[in-house]
Amino acid sequence: MRINIRNGINLNIKKSEKFKTIKIYIDFMAPVNVNETSMRVLLAQILETSSEKYPTQTALAEQLSWMYGASFGASVFRYGNQQGIRFTFNLVNGKYLGLSNEKQAELIKSAFQFLNEVIFHPLLGDEAFDQETFIRQKENVIDYLNSALDDKQQLAAIELRKLYYANDLAFANGVLGSVDLMQEVSNSKLFAYYKNSLNHNLVNISVLGDVDVDVIKKLVLKLPFDERNSEKLSSPFNHHQDFSLVKRNELDQPVSQSKLNFAFSFPVYWSEKDYFAALVFNELLGASPISMLFSNVREKESLAYYAQSVYSPYTGLLVVETGINSQDAPHVEELVLQQIRDINQGKFTKDQFDRVISKIISDRQIADDNQQALMGAMILKELFGRELTNEEWFANIEHVLKEDVMTIASKVKLQAVFFLKGA
Structure with missing residues (x-):
């Protein structure tokens, strides 16, 4: 209420x-x-x-x-x-x-x-x-x-x-x-x-x-709040102005594990039409132990201590983080970008896709019993003037097709790479 x-x-x-x-x-x-x-x-x-x-x-x-x-x-x-x-x-x-x-x-x-x-x-x-x-x-x-x-x-x-x-x-x-x-x-x-x-x-x-x-x-x-006319935002979401060239920086430090991180522009925002396909894409790419980054970069190639992706639907930002040996940086970068290309080209199995969908649904069901998660949903409704009910949320996730995820992958654009180079 x-x-x-x-x-x-x-x-x-x-x-x-x-x-x-x-x-x-x-x-x-x-x-x-x-x-x-x-x-x-x-x-x-x-x-x-x-x-x-x-x-x-x-x-x-x-x-x-x-x-x-x-x-x-x-x-x-x-x-x-x-x-x-x-x-x-x-x-x-x-x-x-x-x-x-x-x-x-x-x-x-x-x-x-x-x-x-x-x-x-x-x-x-x-x-x-x-x-x-x-x-x-x-x-x-x-x-x-x-x-x-x-x-x-x-x-x-x-x-x-x-x-x-x-x-x-x-x-x-x-x-x-x-x-x-x-x-x-x-x-x-x-x-x-x-x-x-x-x-x-x-x-x-x-x-x-x-x-x-x-x-x-x-x-x-009884709380002594006075009325106020708060500043209105033209958009609650942050829209990044894409660079024409990828920005890069490298820092040398005496650490045993190097860090190679990537920032991608991913202009898909919370509750938009493509939002649910973006959630599936991120989960498939690197947001879970059944992801392609985990399976291919960490497990199959043994090139990363960790490899994960994080998607922010409020800023349209996708980040990939990896912990690696410094000499493997060029190979890891190519593999990370290859995973995105593979998703764009549909090079993932029906079993992978189905498992990702099941995990997203399971996580949402667990969150429904979490008090803090429910508070978060109340905040989103207030801030963005839109509520995603469980019925709507599950229906949208279940209707995401493989082709939707392939298409959404084409919106991912590499913008920045940072390399913390260890010994």
Whole structure:
């Protein structure tokens, strides 16, 4: 059920008795902006770890413990051209603890009071966030960003993204921003951004679990959100401007396992006509242990420690990642591209195709019993104004033909290659 609380404030509730917890999301949404990415990361970190009433992480933890072991977190995310800060609260479904209806109602009320506190009443100092908290959390974020570079698989992914989004700095930096941009964030600048986000961002509130719709609505109405006219996007999806020549970069490091990664433009977007054929293509190419990359590059040729593909239907990006011995790079690149050509030419068996379809359907059926996956479906419906019901989803997947997958493979265009060359 969707309820418009105020202009720019939307509530989505899905009542379900099959989960042992009640999950609440409060999302602040805005268009992706390179100047805001790092601030959103730091803002989430500060609001997650302290507030006026709970000035320390210990105080926060004690309050959550009192609420029968509830959990809370703040994070950042992206869907295409939209970026968000998400406040997540999980609390137990009281009937599994034998709580009375009155006690359960008090518990849910306490959850929204907690969210009200951490979102609207941060720990402040002199006309900004508490300076000690600001400095500590900024250092923590910078340390995390630097540590990501020590993970060579992450490093290769970061460098590939920079190549692919060479003309789009906001996406080149990724959802967590960069150390350079984080260094530039001041306390006063972040606090001004916090107040602006609070007053102008689109707010989507999602609740899933064994709840009373009227009770949730009343609790949400008590949150001090003002009406707002949020910025409208021309398209929620990110459309990449293709390069005429493939961009390449190589980095030498003393690592035992080299990383050879590929970025392809794959302009097929979520819920479009060809979306389901694209899902099958990706699964067949490299998204599962029954894929062609796994079978041919890793198993048959023994040329990769891992070989996998990832498809983003919100940005039209297909990534292939491999871990290899450095001397095998030319052969691996040719084999990766050959798998795509083979799919385009129909060089895969009916058994492979049927197994891929069965796995996709099985994964979807499993997701239908996953609370987080169902929350994700609620978010997609709100952001993109379109719902893919299970009936529609299964019908579309089952109607994908071999010829559809062959045709969709022709849309894949290599754009960037990054090679992390080891010893």
